[in-house]
Amino acid sequence: MMIERSGLIIWVNDIKAARNLERFGSLHYISKKMNYAVLYIHASKVEETTRSLLKLPYVKKVEKSYRNEIKTEYSSDVPDKTRFYTL
Incomplete structure (x- = not known):
């Protein structure tokens, strides 16, 4: 049974304070350079x-x-051309 999760990108002013976002859901990533965090929630x-x-x-x-x-999900309707480029 998989739980439907949704991702949120949260732009923050302070990276240290962004660690407190764990109480809202699953904190996946914090970018120190661009000041954002990725949070997954129900x-x-x-x-x-x-x-x-x-x-x-x-x-x-x-x-x-x-x-x-x-x-x-991708379909492979196009034939594979790699066999023409082998040595």
Whole structure:
């Protein structure tokens, strides 16, 4: 049984304070150079978590990740041309 998760990209002012985001969900990554964090949460709690994150003083902006909406199943209708380029 897989739980539906959704990703949030959280732009922050302070990296040290961004470590506190673990209490909202699974903190996957913190970028020190670009000042953002990637947080995974239950898909049913996206709206309420976003509202509570925006109230924090060190959060600039919260964006929803579109990774779940990207097509990951590919079809191979095109024939493989690698056999023509072998020695």
